[in-house]
Amino acid sequence: MLPILFQDENLIAIHKPSDLLVHRTSLDAYETRFAVQLLRDQIGQHVYPAHRLDKATSGVLLFGLNPTTARALSMQFAAREVHKQYLAIVRGWPAEAGHIDHPLELRKDDVELFGDEAPKGAQESQTEYRRLATIELPWTVDKYPSSRYALVELNPLTGRRHQIRRHLKHISHPIIGDSTYGKGNHNRAFAQAFGINRLLLACQSMSFPHPISGERITVTAPLAADFSRVVKELNWLDALNQHHIVYETPRVPDTNNRRQIFV
Template sequence: MSPLEILYQDEFLVAINKPSGLLVHRSLIDKHETRFAVQLLRDQIGQKVYPPHRLDRPTSGVLLFALDPNIARLLTEQFTQAALEKTYLALVRGFCAAEAVIDYPLKEVLDEIADAQAAQDKPAQTAITQYRRLEQFELPLASGKHLTSRYSLLELQPKTGRKHQLRRHLKHIFHPIVGDTTHGDGKQNQLFREQFGCERLLLHAQTLSFLHPVNKVTLRLQAPLAEEFVQVLQAVASNNLLVGDLDVCS
């Protein structure tokens, strides 16, 4: 396996560009998986790493680690208090508004195994996502009763950190993310597999801006899109019936 792409490293922190399909750490959800970002990065840099946040397994992009538990605690506080900025890139079904805020509370997602003892009747939690549309695509591919298929490329900024927030919020407004096998549209996912060879969730954690817990300088980390994501966007753009240039693949 190729080494993990390191985006930033100093004596306190290290950040990688997590590939789609890689779990952050060992999970009861998939007992048979043997590859985890925590272990791979530990072996790659030769020291323990501590994740102050998570990315869903199918999501790619910026994943930050601390190099000792105290730094991890300070970073976790920033994530918990939303004292940082995150941007994601997603391709979704349909034409979205130019910009909008999704303010829709979400009930906590509990795992049947790991959260078996947790209260099952917790009230929904505040969840807010802001987005702006970067591009629109209309493809000459039949979709249901329509002769064409429409999609939007969005920049997403979650203002809260609920589990699967972006995927659930986009489903809520009827613009599910392409490739989402849990909250998405199965027919659209199949269309992208057949037409573009897309086997992944088209959601990428593009940037993470936060205050360095030691030197107090604001860091802005950016993860380039994986080649398979770029190839899908380029294929979609080349088949677009609308006028416009795509300039987000670098």
């Protein structure tokens, strides 16, 4: 069952788990599970995605319960009327706060979505971020005797494909678990230490005017239990509490064959 975060007669929001596609795509032709079909079967009616969320990213996902509402929500995303807040664990220590202004070229799936109407050239892309917590682990992953990581909150002001992942790579602080834009040696180190194989990026909340009533709606997804466990083991739960970030109870880890984190 997909956790439902909000529902009325016009729209529905779910907590999408990591490793679930929103809808069918030729870029992942062998996948058989999709949020659209799962939610349709769960609630017994058609649903219409209002935006995209990467397969590897967990968190808030909005649907219209009719084409008109979905179209109105999509227009709000295009008009930048939707405030989105994400959480990520990244390599290194970025500045305490920053604004990334770096145009991004279209990806193949953008062209698949827009067809001949796809815009040409690099598109304006902006992301704001702030650093919530840091840690330096006494393990050698690169050429250095220790490794630094940070917990970062992000607000994408535009909505380009893989924007947060590409922007963090651009400033040399890629997300842990990112097999496309990240660092494989750090991804493997986290997988061995925490027994986790997922992108450590989650959409924590979305705030938007209701497309029918105009009332401001805020939908929040608790940080998933597997993500929360990594945060707990890095001693960052206080940072979540300090910034009022809701999280699921961390799962008890499997300690077999795991790398020692602290020495």
